[in-house]
Amino acid sequence: MDMVIEVEGLVKRFGPLTAVDGVSFSVRKGEVFGIVGPNGAGKTTTLEIIEGLQPASGGRASALGMDIASSPLGIKERIGVQIQASAYFDYLTLAEILDLFAGFYKTRVPSRELLEMVGLTDKAKTVLKKLSGGQKQRFTVAASLVNDPELVILDEPSTGLDPAARRSLWNLIRRIHGQNKTLVLTTHYMEEAQALCDRVAIMDRGKILALDTIPRLIQDLDASYRVILTTSKPLDLPPDGQGLWEPDAQGRDDPRSLRLKVNDPPGVLPRLIDLAARQGADIHDLQVIPATLEDVFLELTGRGIMD
């Protein structure tokens, strides 16, 4: 299988701090690859090494078959990059910015086409600061496509957006994926990774803790379902859970609401209902939900991604 990015034992140190600590992964041609993790996990630094913006302190990284350290220009020519929290020129219109940046590449996509794709055709002659947050973000995605790149790298594309703007951005990312491009994106929104990514690497404190498709990451959990049981009074559960359930670290706020990690819901639910009846508690609510990427992260790190 064609690999678009290959990273091997990548290390980046800033003085005493090791921001990227021996990271290895590969991105396959045509997939949407996500790097998820909390702020400060080393996601952006990893991407910036691949983009040729920072030299690595150790390890190897290559993209599109070229070594990044030795041929940064060749790689830059063929990838598209959206940089986290990066702005553009204040006094140029959207069309002017796109045309200017397209001019830096050998392959150029007309600004009209790009603006049409991100739904900003009517804003072609507007300056960036007059756009809404969602429009700005869609514009920076458009700006990453000026050279019709094979590989598009988006760093936290939806940070700071409201839910509607985020959905619209997701649709845009899916459309880009539909044009046979490989995408790499970072996010600290688990549902975003779940909505968009074929495979994700879970990154924390400079290391990749797990890397797989999302269904498989969830399957690999000890328990791939969560049961939330809300009763009229707190239940007294047997401590061992008889091997059927385990209390979940999440959701301890209300003693009348139990959150359990469960592998076999059909086997567990009758027992729980029976237990509640015997202890004289009314069941107010009973939910069975599949485990999410958030649960995977919790399992791997012992804390929530937003903590």
Added chain:
Amino acid sequence: MGRLLLANLRMTVRDRQTLFWALVFPLIFVVVFGLFDVGGTNPVDIAIVDLADSPLSRNILERLEEVELLDISGEHDTAEAAKLAVEEGDLEYALILPQELADVDPAAGPGPPVFLTLYFNQANFQTNQLIRGVVGEFANRANLNLAQAPQRISVAPEPVQSIDVTYFDVLLLGLVGMAVMFNSIVVIGVKVSGYRQNRIFHRILATPLPLRNYFAAEVVTHLVLAMIQAGIILAVGVWVFGAKLPGNALPVFVIVALSSIVFLNIGFAIGGRAGSPAAASGLANVVAMPMMFFSGTFFPTANLPAFLPELVKVLPLTPTIDALRAVAIDGEPLWNTWPQLAMILGWIGASAAVAAKMFRFN
């Protein structure tokens, strides 16, 4: 490269703040100094109170009236009234010809000294020396006449400079140097620190564009701006306020371009290190303001105390303004300013090295 240049020029024209610094700010100085006519000496208001009313005092009065510099009024009757008018600022000077003057008899030989009193306001420091000199000269001449001594020595004034250089002409070239300096240091400093803060440099670095192309486009844009700026200042100075500059325009623009590179480098150094555009603006002003005053934009600096004149000579704005004045006012050929040009070239090298060392993308 061409696109980048065009885009840069476009941005500059649309950026009102840049335009203000580049064009309006120095023009304000030109207009202010042009309107106030700081170069010429305006007549001063002086009241002469003739308490003697003798042939001698009337003779002094008549001769003083011939002096163009003095605008004589005789509406004050007493010495006290005239003194009060000076104290209250209604009058700049009052000269009292005392009653004793009537007793001076040329035929009677030496007698007791007679004092003419000159009241003046110390705030008028620019003209005080002059007026005291003029009045003193009259007193001396009156003395000589009384002694009936022939006037053997006198001054025949003959201006040696072929052209009439006014303070405004000199100032105008100082303003050109100042404007180019401010435009380059402040505008580039603020712009570059803003680009760093907004990670625009990162975005450019992520493209195949060599960063030196970006810097080259930035430098060329600002050189063009500096030329336009110098042209406008000189045009307004010459055509609106009548400055007389016999020199050739071309050497002026060469000097403007070279010195502009020095100031751009300083701007890059400041913008490449300052934490925010506001910090860069402050820092740029800290660097530019003292140079504006110490490099002789507004007044000569030879009389500064201690080591300052030596220090001032090596500031980059000093050779810039000196060379500009030499070619524009004295009409000297460009190569005659080689000591200044050599110093500017040295500054280009030194400031580029500092900028390269100071610059941080993050």
